[in-house]
Amino acid sequence: MSDATTTVRPPMPAPGSAGHLLQLLRDSDACTRPQLVELSGISRSAVSQRIEALLAAGLVVQDGAGASTGGRPAVRLRFHHENGLVLVADLGATHAQLAVTDLAGTVLAEQAENWAVADGPEPVLDAVRACFDALLTRIGRSRDEVRGIGIGLPGPVEHGSGRAVSPPIMPGWDGFPVPRHFADFDVPVLVDNDVNIMALGEYWTAWRAQVDDLLFIKVGTGIGCGVIASGRVHRGAQGAAGDIGHVRVPDADHALCRCGNTGCVEAVAGGQAIADRLRALGRDAHDARDVVALVKAGDREATRAVREAGRELGRVLAAAVNFFNPAVIVIGGDLANAHEQLLAGVREVVYRRSLPLATRHLRVVPAQEGERAGITGASAMVLAEVLAPSAVDRLVNGVT
Amino acid sequence: MSDATTTVRPPMPAPGSAGHLLQLLRDSDACTRPQLVELSGISRSAVSQRIEALLAAGLVVQDGAGASTGGRPAVRLRFHHENGLVLVADLGATHAQLAVTDLAGTVLAEQAENWAVADGPEPVLDAVRACFDALLTRIGRSRDEVRGIGIGLPGPVEHGSGRAVSPPIMPGWDGFPVPRHFADFDVPVLVDNDVNIMALGEYWTAWRAQVDDLLFIKVGTGIGCGVIASGRVHRGAQGAAGDIGHVRVPDADHALCRCGNTGCVEAVAGGQAIADRLRALGRDAHDARDVVALVKAGDREATRAVREAGRELGRVLAAAVNFFNPAVIVIGGDLANAHEQLLAGVREVVYRRSLPLATRHLRVVPAQEGERAGITGASAMVLAEVLAPSAVDRLVNGVT
CATH class of the missing domain: 3.30.420.40 (ATPase, nucleotide binding domain)
Structure with a gap:
């Protein structure tokens, strides 16, 4: 190879885009800009520029002063997890758990119902939608703040399309496109089976x-x-x-x-x-x-x-x-x-x-996690998608 | 949420960094800049800027004229897979396959040997090193062109450190740090067990x-x-x-x-x-x-x-x-x-x-793939690491 400078060495740190910086902030309580420079391995000016974009997009917030390092105290930054909501429903054969979470997956309001999934998709999902609206009203928040919806079903699901696939205990649901039922929310709707979301809930929490x-x-x-x-x-x-x-x-x-x-x-x-x-x-x-x-x-x-x-x-x-x-x-x-x-x-x-x-x-x-594993996992499933570095980069590039 | 423009929607295309553009070029025969704009979903100017960086780094090459679309013919770009080499060895209990590949995984020279892995790490890896040098000489290339080394072993391997772990048929190998033996090449050295690299070889090829x-x-x-x-x-x-x-x-x-x-x-x-x-x-x-x-x-x-x-x-x-x-x-x-x-x-x-x-x-x-599955897979393992989008982004940012 003619140019020795093109040699590649692992392990490579993350490329340090805005989405990756947000990931670092999500995984920590709070960080100063100098700490982010150190954690990300990218330059001070690049960190500053990307943090400005994340602040403008409402995904990061300044949170008082950090530890002083001799000079003026560094400003602490943290993920603005209050700035958005996720609606989740974990539907079992004869009971359902529903909740509103923030962008950290913290449950803000929840509701248990004794719905029978065998009643079919239309009545059950209509009830889910009404319960979502009631939960939002209960905490004084609005549909505009919702970033995504996560649904767990007690049977096999084609995750890409959000359709149930030949579910043995769910008459009428085979092939039903669950996301379309929530199209008016105009946010991502992710669907998976109940065991997968419980697994993700336990994993995410513990x-x-x-x-x-x-x-x-x-x-x-x-x-x-x-x-x-x-x-x-x-x-x-x-x-x-x-x-x-x-x-x-x-x-x-x-x-x-x-x-x-x-x-x-x-x-x-x-x-x-x-x-x-x-x-x-x-x-x-x-x-x-x-x-x-x-x-x-x-x-x-x-x-x-x-x-x-x-x-x-x-x-x-x-x-x-x-x-x-x-x-x-x-x-x-x-x-x-x-x-x-x-x-x-x-x-x-x-x-x-x-x-x-x-x-x-x-x-x-x-x-x-007990009964909450499903709703915790459904929220984690949505957050993994809407806060993925590539999604955040796209969002931030659109805003700034 | 106060700002409606911050709503996130899936599915998100890749963020379109230089590394991601290279990925697109690796997966296709050749592309024009307008095709890359369409495939990546990022702007014409961003594509141009990143392609310049990839050209400067020697990872992309211009390859004659593409199909004309009415105006002047678009220049075709392709992954410059000739610009670098990978050295691979698939060590079995009593036989070994060694090869040099290019950055597309194409075998440029290969050699079969009847080495006994039970002879222990030092003599076997010394023989591997000598064979690597002989293969390079055979095709008139040099160590400077090597981007990475991949080794398969017939037993459990701790992939992160490249050490064999309690291998039942490999006396003397337990805990031996294989990458250190190739430190003078100054490139990534990746080690995995033979079945994993064969799996990757079959997967990659077919x-x-x-x-x-x-x-x-x-x-x-x-x-x-x-x-x-x-x-x-x-x-x-x-x-x-x-x-x-x-x-x-x-x-x-x-x-x-x-x-x-x-x-x-x-x-x-x-x-x-x-x-x-x-x-x-x-x-x-x-x-x-x-x-x-x-x-x-x-x-x-x-x-x-x-x-x-x-x-x-x-x-x-x-x-x-x-x-x-x-x-x-x-x-x-x-x-x-x-x-x-x-x-x-x-x-x-x-x-x-x-x-x-x-x-x-x-x-x-x-x-x-037959006998070649191991060396094909070892090369794919190395390429997945040294040509990962994050690795390429870092390389390109260092060069430009």
């Missing part, structure tokens, strides 16, 4: 600063998995990634699954399957919540059943650990409220059956 | 234009898997992702695996395991290549054994398909030279056991 690869397992009526790869939801070629509920486990050919096959892990270790077995033993158990109540009341059969379910789940997860090598497995869903027994079973098998290198630092932990 | 998520399965002595997620190698928390050879399969507790456990898929479906079984039946089979020779000669037991190995592999892959939802599964490695039987077994089980949504468009295909 883990993103520490790890890149995480599995979130939802054990409720059925069993599903949300896959976070390199900090982002991995959806796969048809958006079907994480569908571990129908992986076969050995010696379970007797168990008929709602999917039509036999021997699926969900058919032996899902909340419904356990409730059915306990009912056959004379217990008053109809769903995962009843199972948890029996465990908490000290019922031995229920305790044994949940522990064994953990082991079955562990067999499937051991293979997933060898294949994917996550840093953390988070166990959530209704059955996870009996998490001591469930996690003990999972850990027992995963640590025995996975490879030493893959389990050396692996943590298997209960979910922390 | 699939990157069509799909994002791909699994590459290497069936040789053992069984390994390279995972491509969203177009990039997924390595996992400890770099152990894709280690499917030691997933347990049902009814195989009799099979002792070299890892110390029993019932691993590799212990029943790996090339060594099949050769051992066939030898017990009186066949002259010592490794995967012997097995393939027997299949090609029409030996019924060998044919039956490979077909059954495909089914066992299919059981493991069915779970991986449900979990990961790849668009393509590529089967490579020595045993894949008997691919009709092997793929038939894999397909039979994967299509029966995976979910319909995940297999609707799934393709299970034989590898196309």
Whole structure:
């Protein structure tokens, strides 16, 4: 090569556009301009110019004086997360969580509803829209401030188009274009399945600063998995990634699954399957919540059943650990409220059956976000899109 | 929000930096400036300015006249892939492939060697270095033109540091910092395990234009898997992702695996395991290549054994398909030279056991790159790093 100055060396810092500076500010409490120069590796004048653009766009705000370094005190800058809203709805089979968050994902108002998703898309989404307006009114804010909408659905979703795809428990929703129903808001509308947004919610709240690869397992009526790869939801070629509920486990050919096959892990270790077995033993158990109540009341059969379910789940997860090598497995869903027994079973098998290198630092932990994981994750999904460096650069270039 | 102009809308085009323009040129044969304006969505003057910088850095070259659009003919621009070299080595247990490629990944010179990786890092890497110099001499090029070095090793690698991690068949390599051995080249040195670079090689050559998520399965002595997620190698928390050879399969507790456990898929479906079984039946089979020779000669037991190995592999892959939802599964490695039987077994089980949504468009295909997959992938690994938009932006800002 004729010009020695063109040699390239890694690792390269981020290019330091306005969007990247905003990213740095979002990840810290507040920063001075000199700190941003140091963090970004770009020049003082470039930082100043880009911060001016971010201030003009209302994405950054000056927040009093920073620590003095001998001369005049440096002005502290922070992400102006109050300057915009996100509307989110986490729709389950028979209940829904709705919320308004700010641009940091903080919940400003929320509402729980007992809607049946089986009523079909039009009535359910009309109710969502009315609830969004009511929530905005409750906190005295307006539709003009909304930057994006995030919706979670209890079934497979084609994320790119926001359509449900052959959802088994959602009659009438197949192919329905959810974003179009909110077109009058004139903001991005992002849709994903409930397990993916719960995974993102747990990741965003508790883990993103520490790890890149995480599995979130939802054990409720059925069993599903949300896959976070390199900090982002991995959806796969048809958006079907994480569908571990129908992986076969050995010696379970007797168990008929709602999917039509036999021997699926969900058919032996899902909340419904356990409730059915306990009912056959004379217990008053109809769903995962009843199972948890029996465990908490000290019922031995229920305790044994949940522990064994953990082991079955562990067999499937051991293979997933060898294949994917996550840093953390988070166990959530209704059955996870009996998490001591469930996690003990999972850990027992995963640590025995996975490879030493893959389990050396692996943590298997209960979910922390509870009911809020869905709305937190839906908000994070929207923010990742509307505050992506490329989106911010485009916005800022349009404004200045 | 007070300023309505700050509303953000997806999908956002790339921000259109010099690095992004180079990406567009790398993905096309050649482009005129007006075409780049259209493709990038940025202004004519910004495109011109950034192209000047890329021309000055030697990353873009003008290549004659483009199609006339009525006025004077537009000048065609293309990626100057001749202006730099990549050195790559794919080290196996007992053989090595080495090559020099240009910045498009085209092999300019290559060499095969029968080196034993068990000889230890110093002698093997000294031999690699000498071979690199010999290859450069052969094509009349110099070390000054080298932009990066890529090395594949037959064991787990900590990609960030380029160290082998507890590699079972590589005595003396544990923790050895491979990049330091090439420090005098003064270029990025990237190291990964052989299956990951083969996966990237197959993906880069045959699939990157069509799909994002791909699994590459290497069936040789053992069984390994390279995972491509969203177009990039997924390595996992400890770099152990894709280690499917030691997933347990049902009814195989009799099979002792070299890892110390029993019932691993590799212990029943790996090339060594099949050769051992066939030898017990009186066949002259010592490794995967012997097995393939027997299949090609029409030996019924060998044919039956490979077909059954495909089914066992299919059981493991069915779970991986449900979990990961790849668009393509590529089967490579020595045993894949008997691919009709092997793929038939894999397909039979994967299509029966995976979910319909995940297999609707799934393709299970034989590898196309053969022996070259490793060096092609090692080159692609280096190019992805040294030609990443952020790396190019930094380079160009340094030059102009």
